[in-house]
Amino acid sequence: EVKLVESGGVEVQPGGSLRLSCAASGFTFDDYSLHWVRQAPGKGLEWVSVISWDGGTTYYADSVRGRFTISRDNSKNSLFLQMNSLRTEDTALYYCAKDLIPFLQYDPGSYMDVWGKGTPVTVSS
């Protein structure tokens, strides 16, 4: 069974930093791109970032570019999101999601086919 488990979400003050983790199991981790998607309380889904299967390509939403950094450790089947200069509008449930297609060559990702349950991040003074 493919499983993704996020962790690291806590309450932090504006301007602070946080590192989210996502532990994966049940599939060949380094074959697939991975995404972070967030959902503010009572709001819709917002794509945050993607990292390619080999870690060589990353893309970010405009709202987080320059503040967030996505990374992966294929030896530990783990995905990370380093979040700096946090703002109140970053408050959300953060999901990691596995991409559908392995070894994509021309695009950083395709579809988010399996999602974790999410980890909550609250940015508040």
Add this chain to the structure above:
Amino acid sequence: QSALTQPASVSGSPGQSITISCTGTSSDVGGDNYVSWYQQHPGKAPQFLIYDVSKRPSGVSNRFSGSRSGNTASLTISGLQAEDEADYYCSSYTSASTWVFGGGTKLTVL
């Protein structure tokens, strides 16, 4: 990147069919891009419903179907059931190598 446009809510009675629209631009939905749909029940993670505009992942009921015309994608649910009551989101890859979601549509089964 602006969110794709979906109706805030739709409703239907059991057994009926409903359609949810998702309007974007030629840089996302209307391009040769990855268009998909997700279902989210309250308090749960999104579930993968439709990809490549109209394909269903293994295990998804054939009551769910997708289509696209120009810059608008659509999700149709036929034979509505109580368990279909959920939020539905469309998504598209964009020409900027990012992804964009629709604002979400709340489906109420009357």
